[in-house]
Structures are given as structure tokens and as C-alpha cells.
Amino acid sequence: MDLKIVLENLSKLVDPLDEVIDITNIAMLNDGDDFLASKTPIVLSIVNIEEDRTQKNQSVYLNDTNDNTNILRYKQPTQHLILSLLFSSYNKDLSKYLDGIDKLKTIISYFQQNNSFYYKNDDSEMIEYATFLTKTDIEQAKYIKITMELVSLSMEQLNQMWSYLGSKYMPSVLYKMRLCSIQSTTTIQEKVIQTVKINLWENNMKNPIGLIETQEF
Numbered sequence: 001m002d003l004k005i006v007l008e009n010l011s012k013l014v015d016p017l018d019e020v021i022d023i024t025n026i027a028m029l030n031d032g033d034d035f036l037a038s039k040t041p042i043v044l045s046i047v048n049i050e051e052d053r054t055q056k057n058q059s060v061y062l063n064d065t066n067d068n069t070n071i072l073r074y075k076q077p078t079q080h081l082i083l084s085l086l087f088s089s090y091n092k093d094l095s096k097y098l099d100g101i102d103k104l105k106t107i108i109s110y111f112q113q114n115n116s117f118y119y120k121n122d123d124s125e126m127i128e129y130a131t132f133l134t135k136t137d138i139e140q141a142k143y144i145k146i147t148m149e150l151v152s153l154s155m156e157q158l159n160q161m162w163s164y165l166g167s168k169y170m171p172s173v174l175y176k177m178r179l180c181s182i183q184s185t186t187t188i189q190e191k192v193i194q195t196v197k198i199n200l201w202e203n204n205m206k207n208p209i210g211l212i213e214t215q216e217f
Contacts, residue, residue, distance in 0.1 A: 001119060001121075001123070001144065002123045003083070005123050005126075006119060006126065006146070006177075007023055007044070007046075007085075008023070009119070009125065009126035010117070010126065010177075011023055011044060013114075013117070013126065013128065014107060014110050014111075015040075015042075019040060020040050020041065020042050020103050020106070020107075021040055021042045021043075021044050021087075021107075022040050022042070022043050022044065023043075023044045023045075024043055024044075024045065025045055026043050026045040026047070026086060026088050026090070026165060026167065026170075027045070027165045027166055027167060029043070029090060029167060040103075041089055041090070041091050041096060041099050041100035041103045041104075042087055042088065042089060042090070042100065042103050042104065042107065043087070043088045043090045044085060044086070044087055045085070045086045045088070046083055046084065046085060046086075047084045047085075047086045047161065047165065047174070048083070048084035049081055049082070049083055049084070050081065050082050050084075051079070051080065051081060051082070052080040052081060052082050052178055052179060080178075080179055081178075081179075082176050082177065082178045082179075083176070083177040083178075084151070084174060084175070084176055084177075085148075085174070085175045085176075085177055086172055086173075086174050087104065087107050087172060087173050087174075087175070088170045088171070088172040089101055089103065089104045089170055089171040089172065090170055100171065101171055104171060104172070104173060107173065108150075108173055111148050111150065111175065114128050114129065114148075115147055115148045115149070116128075116129045116145060116146070116147050116148075117129070117145075117146045117147075117148070118131075118132040118140075118143035118144065118145055118146070119143060119144045119145075119146055120142055120143055120144075121142050121143065121144060122142070126146070127143075144179065145179065146177060146178070146179060147177070147178055147179070148175045148176070148177055149175060149176045149177075149178070150173070150174075150175055151174040151175060151176055153174060161174075198215045199211060200212045200215075
């Protein structure tokens with residue numbers, strides 16, 4: 001999963017005309033800086049990346065659809081991430097303050113109606129749930145589910161967040177995006193276990209007289 005493409009596709013879904021959202025680092029926008037002459041009233045930034053511990057014990061094995069006698073295994077388990085995405089209302093023109101607030105409301109309304117997305121595993125697209133439902137079962141298997149969860153911060157948490165961002169408070173909304181999966185395409189091919197042989201012994205398994213029964217499955 002390409003995180004750059006994920007953010008670009010998410011922004012296009014929320015803002016298809018590219019008139020509302022700029023993707024940039026909000027921590028660079030200190031008061032008085034000329035870093036960004038934003039053409040839009042909303043700035044989208046990643047403010048935290050963490051591991052999704054609920055996905056810690058995932059299988060590393062894949063089905064090899066071309067060969068029933070082998071199985072594919074990733075060299076390392078997939079890394080599952082949670083991205084904290086901050087949508088901030090920002091514009092150097094103070095007369096457009098309420099315009100930014102209105103666009104922030106539009107973003108909240110969009111995610112209230114669309115909190116699940118599906119990202120194709122070849123990095124070609126990300127679609128909304130309604131579009132995903134129009135796909136066949138075979139097509140749906142090629143998509144990874146991504147969810148957006150609104151995060152409510154206390155005044156103390158807000159103060160801490162904007163302090164480490166090194167900026168003054170801006171009207172904003174924070175979402176947690178999960179599940180972002182990081183996995184290289186490197187795999188190892190291993191043989192599938194097709195037969196299991198079980199020997200039942202009475203006492204000492206080294207004594208052939210004690211062998212009671214042998215079964216193969």
C-alpha cells in the first residue's frame with residue numbers, strides 16, 4: 001500500500017474538484033510565515049503514525065492459485081498502521097475565516113456519510129463503499145478496507161497537540177485512518193503438507209513390539 005497514493009485518492013474523493021484541500025505539513029505554518037499561500041481553506045496533514053496492535057497476529061501465508069502443491073509465505077508479517085489525519089481550517093486572508101469553518105463542516109459531513117473505503121491492492125484506485133458493492137466477489141477480493149474514525153480531543157489534548165506541532169490553534173478535526181498495510185511483494189514458496197502419519201505406541205516408541213497402530217491422513 002502506497003501511503004502517498006492513499007492520501008491523494010482520499011483527498012480526491014472528499015474534494016473531487018481540488019478546491020478545498022491542500023496536503024501539506026501544518027507544523028510549517030507558523031504565524032507570519034510565507035510558506036503557504038493556500039489556494040484552499042483546508043490543510044490536510046499526518047500528525048501521527050502508529051502500529052495497529054489489534055492486527056498484530058496476522059498470517060504470513062497466501063494461497064498460490066497456480067499450484068495446489070505449494071503455498072506462498074511473506075518473509076515478514078505485514079505492518080498495519082493507523083494514520084492520524086488532521087484537517088485544519090487555514091487561510092492567510094483573515095476575512096475568509098468563516099469560509100474555512102464552512103468547508104470543515106463539509107468534510108465532517110462527508111465522513112459521516114462515508115467512513116469506509118476500499119483500496120485496490122495494485123495501488124490503482126480507492127473507492128467508496130457504495131461503489132465497492134457494485135463489484136463482483138472476485139473483484140472485491142482485490143481490495144483492502146480502510147476506515148475513518150473521528151477522534152474527540154479534550155482541551156488538554158488539543159493544547160498538547162498544537163504545542164508539539166509548534167503552531168497556534170486552528171479550527172480542525174482529527175480522524176484516525178485504519179487500516180494502512182505495508183508489505184513488500186517478496187514471498188517464499190513452500191510445500192503444502194498433504195499427508196500426516198501418526199504412530200501410536202504402547203510404551204517405548206523405540207521398541208517395535210510396542211507399536212499399536214499407524215494411521216495416515
